Amino acid sequence: MNRYIIRKHSFSLVIGDMPINVLEFLEHSAAVYPDKPAFADEHNSYTFAQTLHIAKAVGSRLARTVQPGNPVAVFMERCALAPACFWGAVYAGCFYVPLDAQLPEHRLNLILQTIQAPALLVDAKNAAMAQKLRFNGELVRVEEAAEAAVDERTLQIIRDSTIDTQPLYAIFTSGSTGVPKGVLISHKSVLGFIEQFTETFGISADDVIGNQAPFDFDVSVKDLYATLKCGATLCIIPRQYFSMPARLMAFLSQHRVTTIIWAVSALCVAASLKAFDVQTPLYLNKVLFSGEVMPIKHLNTWREHLPEALFVNLYGPTEITCNCSYYIVERNQPLTGSLPIGQPFRNTRILVLNKHNEPVSEGAIGELCVLGSGLALGYYNNPEQTARAFVQNPLNPHYPERMYRTGDLARYNERGELLFLGRSDYQIKHMGHRIELGEIETAVNALEGVRSCCCLYDENNQFIYLLHESEGLSEKDILLALRQTLPKYMLPQRIIALEHMPLNKNGKIDRIRLREEYVPGKSS
Amino acid sequence: MDKLLEILHELRPELDYAHNDSLIDGGHLDSFDIVTLVGELNDAFDIEIGVEDLIPENFNSVAAMWSLIQRLREQV
Numbered sequence: 225m226n227r228y229i230i231r232k233h234s235f236s237l238v239i240g241d242m243p244i245n246v247l248e249f250l251e252h253s254a255a256v257y258p259d260k261p262a263f264a265d266e267h268n269s270y271t272f273a274q275t276l277h278i279a280k281a282v283g284s285r286l287a288r289t290v291q292p293g294n295p296v297a298v299f300m301e302r303c304a305l306a307p308a309c310f311w312g313a314v315y316a317g318c319f320y321v322p323l324d325a326q327l328p329e330h331r332l333n334l335i336l337q338t339i340q341a342p343a344l345l346v347d348a349k350n351a352a353m354a355q356k357l358r359f360n361g362e363l364v365r366v367e368e369a370a371e372a373a374v375d376e377r378t379l380q381i382i383r384d385s386t387i388d389t390q391p392l393y394a395i396f397t398s399g400s401t402g403v404p405k406g407v408l409i410s411h412k413s414v415l416g417f418i419e420q421f422t423e424t425f426g427i428s429a430d431d432v433i434g435n436q437a438p439f440d441f442d443v444s445v446k447d448l449y450a451t452l453k454c455g456a457t458l459c460i461i462p463r464q465y466f467s468m469p470a471r472l473m474a475f476l477s478q479h480r481v482t483t484i485i486w487a488v489s490a491l492c493v494a495a496s497l498k499a500f501d502v503q504t505p506l507y508l509n510k511v512l513f514s515g516e517v518m519p520i521k522h523l524n525t526w527r528e529h530l531p532e533a534l535f536v537n538l539y540g541p542t543e544i545t546c547n548c549s550y551y552i553v554e555r556n557q558p559l560t561g562s563l564p565i566g567q568p569f570r571n572t573r574i575l576v577l578n579k580h581n582e583p584v585s586e587g588a589i590g591e592l593c594v595l596g597s598g599l600a601l602g603y604y605n606n607p608e609q610t611a612r613a614f615v616q617n618p619l620n621p622h623y624p625e626r627m628y629r630t631g632d633l634a635r636y637n638e639r640g641e642l643l644f645l646g647r648s649d650y651q652i653k654h655m656g657h658r659i660e661l662g663e664i665e666t667a668v669n670a671l672e673g674v675r676s677c678c679c680l681y682d683e684n685n686q687f688i689y690l691l692h693e694s695e696g697l698s699e700k701d702i703l704l705a706l707r708q709t710l711p712k713y714m715l716p717q718r719i720i721a722l723e724h725m726p727l728n729k730n731g732k733i734d735r736i737r738l739r740e741e742y743v744p745g746k747s748s
Numbered sequence: 749m750d751k752l753l754e755i756l757h758e759l760r761p762e763l764d765y766a767h768n769d770s771l772i773d774g775g776h777l778d779s780f781d782i783v784t785l786v787g788e789l790n791d792a793f794d795i796e797i798g799v800e801d802l803i804p805e806n807f808n809s810v811a812a813m814w815s816l817i818q819r820l821r822e823q824v
Contacts (some may be wrong), residue, residue, distance in 0.1 A: 294772075489780070495804060498799045501798075502800065655780060700762060
């Protein structure tokens with residue numbers, strides 16, 4: 225049942241009681257805006273009513289063979305039909321695991337091995353690839369499922385047993401051991417976060433959101449669910465347009481895009497390629513970004529050309545449902561230094577703790593830790609990593625209270641705003657993606673002929689360095705081999721062969737010496 | 749042409765440039781590659797690749813890139 229009461233004249237929402245399933249957003253928008261375009265790509269567009277119908281059809285088809293509570297892998301192009309397939313899995317009482325068709329086979333197999341999904345939804349374009357994957361469950365063609373008869377009775381029975389703490393999706397992030405980790409997020413977390421997110425930044429049915437992020441990347445969760453909750457429109461921007469600024473800017477104007485929620489790297493590329501020399505997107509009034517530190521010079525280019533727009537720096541790892549803090553960039557205020565990550569969203573608490581698990585004194589550096597209902601359920605099928613990252617709040621000895629340790633270093637400035645100061649380990653942010661350098665090292669060490677290797681990151685130039693000691697391996701050999709196992713964004717840009725890997729007095733690779741000798745600028 | 753191939757091989761050594769005519773449309777070169785490539789080509793050939801030149805047709809193949817470079821050199 226739809227739990228919203230709709231005011232007849234204003235179309236604004238009065239919440240009867242709290243929603244417990246994200247499908248209530250879809251059903252609400254389909255009731256209020258049935259014929260409005262909801263999701264559009266280069267080739268197709270689906271209204272809210274069509275999206276609802278397809279989601280129910282896919283859900284009915286899946287419910288025939290898949291038990292509620294299971295993961296359903298969704299392996300398809302980033303297209304306007306994909307969201308309906310995600311919610312089809314949800315109608316079947318399952319949670320979805322988006323798989324990017326750009327990922328190498330090896331990585332797809334690792335993910336499938338971790339989730340052990342009983343079903344994999346696949347589109348025509350990726351069907352041949354799906355056949356090659358190490359997958360023992362049922363392959364369900366999206367085109368066939370979308371045409372299935374809707375079984376309202378079964379869907380209702382499944383729905384009646386919904387609780388808001390059940391998983392909604394799992395998104396995989398880099399893991400230092402070489403196996404990606406599946407971050408499991410509940411309905412409750414997304415419902416709570418999207419409520420705060422859309423309210424804080426005034427996203428409404430009038431907005432057209434220009435999607436940049438792939439659907440297996442949690443930046444896109446904001447695009448999908450802000451669209452769904454507010455009855456906005458999501459336009460999927462073709463990936464190659466980000467290399468071609470004239471096309472990108474024309475797209476934003478032509479589709480009257482008002483809102484972009486992009487990875488920092490996408491904004492930087494557009495500024496670097498002088499996209500604004502072609503045209504300024506006329507309708508753009510909200511520019512939100514996250515994923516890594518935003519360089520002030522590129523942000524200033526955007527601000528200069530869009531002086532009236534709202535600019536927001538968002539911060540937060542996938543494990544806390546998109547973002548836990550935000551910083552609204554003040555208009556006309558010159559920016560220097562680094563951009564704060566600001567203040568926590570409502571219903572989120574941030575602690576900055578020192579190595580003794582005590583809150584840091586004013587201005588001191590500590591690890592950023594997060595509490596609130598946005599916290600992930602954990603890593604799917606990975607209790608050890610879950611126990612390590614999601615811990616009892618050390619400041620509360622009285623009752624169970626989960627806290628997520630981000631591994632990010634932060635401090636408060638004199639205005640009480642949080643500043644991000646890098647990592648406490650070897651995790652980096654590169655091209656908007658979170659990468660464990662250890663995962664690249666594991667992949668390199670697995671290559672025949674490699675004796676030893678070390679990865680370092682040059683933050684200034686955004687290059688991943690690979691230093692290796694090996695026998696008979698050229699740069700090309702290494703890259704060709706790594707392309708089989710790692711996503712493109714994890715491939716090193718600088719590969720240096722060493723005769724002998726330097727070791728420190730403990731017999732470990734001397735990262736400090738390697739950095740001093742080979743990597744210019746600030747690095748990890 | 750050799751210089752162009754050298755730059756491309758340094759940028760992405762694993763790509764088979766001789767037999768690829770969809771470097772952009774096929775997603776083989778991404779936006780980060782293009783940012784680097786434009787800077788390198790401008791320096792190496794003393795040209796100014798403008799934002800209006802950044803269309804897939806000019807970067808989908810080595811031949812297309814070479815033709816763009818030739819055209820821009822003639823304009824200098």
